[in-house]
Amino acid sequence: MPQVFEIVxxxxxxxxxxxxxxxSNHIPPEYDNLGLDEQLLGSHIAWDIGAAALARxxxxxAGGTAVLALFSRLLVDTNRREDEETLIPMVSDDNAVPGxxxxxxxxxxxxxxxxxxxxxxxxxxxxxxxxxxxxxxxxLGIHSYTPQLDGGAARPWEVSxxxxxxxxxxxxxxDAFTAEGLNVGFNEPYSGETWMHSVKNxxxxxxxxxxxxxxxxxxxxxxxxxxxxxxxxxAAIGGARAGRKLD
Numbered sequence: 001m002p003q004v005f006e007i008v009x010x011x012x013x014x015x016x017x018x019x020x021x022x023x024s025n026h027i028p029p030e031y032d033n034l035g036l037d038e039q040l041l042g043s044h045i046a047w048d049i050g051a052a053a054l055a056r057x058x059x060x061x062a063g064g065t066a067v068l069a070l071f072s073r074l075l076v077d078t079n080r081r082e083d084e085e086t087l088i089p090m091v092s093d094d095n096a097v098p099g100x101x102x103x104x105x106x107x108x109x110x111x112x113x114x115x116x117x118x119x120x121x122x123x124x125x126x127x128x129x130x131x132x133x134x135x136x137x138x139x140l141g142i143h144s145y146t147p148q149l150d151g152g153a154a155r156p157w158e159v160s161x162x163x164x165x166x167x168x169x170x171x172x173x174x175d176a177f178t179a180e181g182l183n184v185g186f187n188e189p190y191s192g193e194t195w196m197h198s199v200k201n202x203x204x205x206x207x208x209x210x211x212x213x214x215x216x217x218x219x220x221x222x223x224x225x226x227x228x229x230x231x232x233x234x235a236a237i238g239g240a241r242a243g244r245k246l247d
Contacts, residue, residue: 002028005119007126008059008066015135016064016237017126019198020142021079021119023052023068034074034099044146045092046072050220055142057230062237065126066142069119074100076111078119079141079198087112094150123202131206136246138169138237139203141196141212144220145189157185158219159229162192162212164200170211172240173233180232190214209246 006023025046027033033041040046052068059066069078073089074097080087088100088108130137141162148154159177161184163170170192177184187193192200196212203210213233220226240246 002070004070004115005122006066006068006070007122008056008068009063010065010126010129012059012063012065013133014063015130015133015137016059016062017123017130017137017139017202018055018059018064018066018142019123019139019202020048020051020055020066020068021077021198022048022073022143023055024070025072026070027072027075031075031099034072034097036074036095036097036099040095041072044144044217045095046074048073048142048144049217050215050226051142051144053223053226054144054215054220054229054233057226058142058233061230061234065130067119067123067126069115071115076116078116079143079195081197082112082116084197087116093146120198120201123198127202127206127208135241137206137208138246139199139208139210140169140233140237141199141210143212143214144217145214147216147218155185155189155216156183157188158183158216160185160188160190160214162187162190162196162214163210164192164196166203166210168246169209169240172243172245173211173213173236175245176236176239177232185214209240 055066161170
């Protein structure tokens with residue numbers, strides 16, 4: 001069976017774990033693309049465009065470990081709790097997902113066992129390894145978002161920081177982005193209270209500083225864009241640590 005996750009730099013000692021839930025739009029052949037055409041599978045409904053390349057670049061720059069899910073969020077969304085209704089989405093940005101309609105409990109459980117749980121096991125292992133480093137580890141979610149949902153308003157934010165109860169890392173990184181003159185979203189267009197399951201799940205268990213970063217997808221359109229954002233994120237993390245903003 002093909003691997004459903006990738007761990008980049010598993011032996012890194014930088015005390016950073018990057019979680020990339022929506023790194024891929026891959027759907028195994030037996031699922032028949034969930035009844036969707038190739039254009040939709042290449043769009044934001046199936047994955048976070050640019051997020052995987054950014055996570056890989058940042059893991060190298062920051063000396064951290066990145067864990068990437070190698071399957072589409074439409075099969076099962078690792079950034080949801082197992083008991084959430086949207087774990088396997090019926091609709092995404094007003095697009096019905098035919099292959100997810102009428103799933104019985106057995107098929108739902110099979111997807112969770114095949115895709116969801118192995119990814120989260122890899123996240124747990126990576127966090128445990130980071131806890132062995134000399135620095136206080138941090139956990140950062142790497143995501144991207146479409147500039148505009150179907151029929152929705154244009155999203156002006158270039159980068160968004162998300163948090164729930166622990167705002168240490170999010171605010172420290174937001175300060176760095178604001179200092180560059182970037183248009184920063186604070187828990188928008190998505191809120192860390194509801195859409196940050198993976199990061200909270202793996203960081204809260206150990207009281208680690210954590211946040212989720214969302215970058216607008218049109219700003220991750222080229223390798224040069226990805227490199228620029230990796231540098232920005234690495235600098236923001238470094239600044240947060242140097243300024244002792246994570247204590």
